[in-house]
Amino acid sequence: MPPKNQSDTCDEIIFSTFFKDQIKALRNFIFYKFGNLDHAEDVAQEAFVKLWQNCSSVPLEKAKSYIYTIANNSSLNKIAHEKVVLKYEKNFKSLDQTNESPEYILExxxxQVKLLKAIENLNEKQRVAFLMHRIDGKKYSEIASDLNISVKAVEKRIHLxxxxxxxEIDL
Known part of the structure; x- marks a missing residue:
């Protein structure tokens, strides 16, 4: 049990539970924003290390906002002059290609290339909100909370x- 002057965040069991609940979402947030999975994993880990180091001054109810702020700032400092590129690969191994015509596969x-290029060309704010909604399956309110913006702003970003x-895709 932590001393009375220590935050709940410093309790190893509470911290461990918080870590398990938040690490994937934080890593995905940084990955969507900056387009580099290795970087996202490193930054997410660093954010939790900083939270642990400062656990006595960060209450548990503010810990989520704290790690997102730390991770975002760390990424901005690390990638200040690089262009953000988002690359995804889909695994087609499970696709039964024996029934598909070569023309269909090519199309x-x-x-897919056209869609990925179009996603890369979105501005950062739109891309982050769009991918958090479509890939992570987050609700608009969750995205708004994570990004510290209003639900209306999330709606507008995804709409745009x-x-x-x-x-761009000419659908």
Whole structure:
């Protein structure tokens, strides 16, 4: 049991539970924002290390905001002059390609390349909100909380992202 002057965040069991609940979402947030999985994993780990080092001054109810702020600032400092590139690969091994025509496979690959390029061309704010909603399956309110913006701002970012994607892909 922690001393009375120590925050609940310093309790190893509470911290461990918080870590397990938040690490994946934090890593994905940084990955979507900066496009580098290795960097995202490193930054997420560093954010939790800093939280542990400062656990006595960070109450548990502010810990989530703290790790997101630390991770975001750390990433901005590390990648100040680099262009953000987002790359995804889909695994087609599970796809039964024996029934697919070569033309269909080619069209599908071309569409995938076009879609990824269109996602890369979104501005950072739209891309982050869009991917948090579509890939992580987060609700608008969760995204708003994570990004420290209003739900209306999330709605607008995702709406503008969809309009941009439709325009670029010509659906």
């Amino acid at each position: 599908e690959k071309q569409f 992202a969809l309009l941009s994607l439709r325009k």
